[in-house]
Amino acid sequence: MKLYYAPHACSLAPHIVLRELDLPFALIRVDNRTKQTASGADFLAINPKGYVAALQVDNGEVLTEGPAILQYLAGLRPEANLAPAHGTFERVRLQEWLNFVSTEIHGGLGWLFNAQFPEEVKVLIKEKLYKRFAVVCQTLERQDYLLAGGFSIADAYLFTVLRWAPLFAIDLDEWPALVRFQARLDERPAVKAALAAESL
Numbered sequence: 001m002k003l004y005y006a007p008h009a010c011s012l013a014p015h016i017v018l019r020e021l022d023l024p025f026a027l028i029r030v031d032n033r034t035k036q037t038a039s040g041a042d043f044l045a046i047n048p049k050g051y052v053a054a055l056q057v058d059n060g061e062v063l064t065e066g067p068a069i070l071q072y073l074a075g076l077r078p079e080a081n082l083a084p085a086h087g088t089f090e091r092v093r094l095q096e097w098l099n100f101v102s103t104e105i106h107g108g109l110g111w112l113f114n115a116q117f118p119e120e121v122k123v124l125i126k127e128k129l130y131k132r133f134a135v136v137c138q139t140l141e142r143q144d145y146l147l148a149g150g151f152s153i154a155d156a157y158l159f160t161v162l163r164w165a166p167l168f169a170i171d172l173d174e175w176p177a178l179v180r181f182q183a184r185l186d187e188r189p190a191v192k193a194a195l196a197a198e199s200l
């Protein structure tokens, strides 16, 4: 498998999960500005959407969209319990979190990267984000992870996007449950290894 990534982008989530599952993979860096891979290949020919993450599986198919990639990976090693079994209520709860992180938090923070957005709009985006953070805290104040059953792919995703908050002068200290969550994930060997690999 090949994971196309950009350092510290949302592709960090599947990168963490690949390491959590101890799956063999090649990490291929993409320059999001030029849309070229590290070897000079045209990334748009691999993923016409032009963004990371993209996962090329062993039969050559390319899978995109973080929540889909994460669920695919978890399914390769179901015994690791990074996603509840299909057909269970907990699986739908996982999908609920993946969707929430994707649309409400990744989506919200993602807009803040846009240098063309006026500051007044960014203030409104932040106000909405803070409401979403409060929702996440309601869960993380009573349990360590988004799902009651323990660490899952949704946590890898939430951790990844929350790491962007300081880039926009969002001080996570205002949400102590989020700070504790980030610290908990920082301690995981797979997280440390992924961050080290992306910082090279």
Ligand SMILES: N[C@@H](CCC(=O)N[C@@H](CS)C(=O)NCC(=O)O)C(=O)O
Binding pocket: 006, 009, 010, 011, 032, 050, 051, 052, 053, 064, 065, 066, 067, 102, 110
């Ligand atoms: N809907 C996609 C969004 C992926 C995305 O936003 N990727 C960003 C990095 S976090 C990116 O590569 N942006 C570059 C671009 O859009 O040109 C997903 O959930 O995977």
